[in-house]
Amino acid sequence: MVLDLVSSNRCFGGELRKYKHQSAALGGLVANFNLFLPAQASSKKVPLLVYLAGLTCTEDNGAQKGGFFGAAAEHGIAVVFPDTSPRGAGIEGEDADWDFGTGAGFYLNATHPKFSKHYNMLTHITMEIPQVILTAELPIDLTRQSIAGHSMGGHGALTLYLAGSQPNQYKSASAFAPICNPIKCPWGQKAFDGYLQGGVAEAASLYDATELIKKRTDPVNILIDYGTGDNFYKQGQLLPENFLQAARDAGHGESEVLVRSQEGYDHSYFFISTFAADHVNFHAKFL
Numbered sequence: 001m002v003l004d005l006v007s008s009n010r011c012f013g014g015e016l017r018k019y020k021h022q023s024a025a026l027g028g029l030v031a032n033f034n035l036f037l038p039a040q041a042s043s044k045k046v047p048l049l050v051y052l053a054g055l056t057c058t059e060d061n062g063a064q065k066g067g068f069f070g071a072a073a074e075h076g077i078a079v080v081f082p083d084t085s086p087r088g089a090g091i092e093g094e095d096a097d098w099d100f101g102t103g104a105g106f107y108l109n110a111t112h113p114k115f116s117k118h119y120n121m122l123t124h125i126t127m128e129i130p131q132v133i134l135t136a137e138l139p140i141d142l143t144r145q146s147i148a149g150h151s152m153g154g155h156g157a158l159t160l161y162l163a164g165s166q167p168n169q170y171k172s173a174s175a176f177a178p179i180c181n182p183i184k185c186p187w188g189q190k191a192f193d194g195y196l197q198g199g200v201a202e203a204a205s206l207y208d209a210t211e212l213i214k215k216r217t218d219p220v221n222i223l224i225d226y227g228t229g230d231n232f233y234k235q236g237q238l239l240p241e242n243f244l245q246a247a248r249d250a251g252h253g254e255s256e257v258l259v260r261s262q263e264g265y266d267h268s269y270f271f272i273s274t275f276a277a278d279h280v281n282f283h284a285k286f287l
């Protein structure tokens, strides 16, 4: 798997690199990701924080507007920013809506025959990107990974943490305005009906953070922030209360699952960048 360097910028004493590679998980299409390497990576292997972006985003939104680099540089943590879906699969209807198809891969492995060749973001994030990093001998210690995300990416962070492809791949998870109970919200229902042969029923045991936390008995490390001024929260797309209730019912107290309601904040990167350092500091405790 050849990794091509597209660009490199000096950043907070380290470097932000954009890479592209041919992705087997995404059906042979070209995939991009951004990678922040802190200064510490020039002398030793550093831990990795994965940041998953939301609907309509690319690998650039979080890197350009997330505000993660100051804290990541301080703690010596690398941050990888993958894309949110395959690009250019050429599937009929793929570009018709902003909340399905291109830019909306939902961090799952599709089982519907129309999408299963290309829409395998779960494998891309949890297995392929780590393999690419390993093969390229980048200075990253893959035994120390955590995961964060926003909105659809918050759903990705929580579900890949709770039930990714390998148990305990990530030491902690955090999310900004995550879709917490996708089987119960319009975005999730639309995605699962489209990508999965078994639709919402198939998703319940695999791709719904609220369902997954109910079954989790061992300790977890989860931080969630959402804003009370977030229109998608108000429309019932995020449902953080459902996740919180399920976590408490399953015995996960505030030291394991902290859900913070942030007064007046909306869904934007102004919200994310306000709390980005908090999230990096949270992950640093486990990395």
Ligand SMILES: N[C@@H](CCC(=O)N[C@@H](CS)C(=O)NCC(=O)O)C(=O)O
Pocket: 053, 054, 055, 056, 057, 061, 065, 098, 150, 151, 152, 267, 268, 269
């Ligand atoms: N296009 C949608 C909004 C999509 C949206 O807000 N996407 C969020 C993630 S769910 C985002 O991060 N957008 C890109 C950005 O703010 O940079 C609309 O018109 O309502």
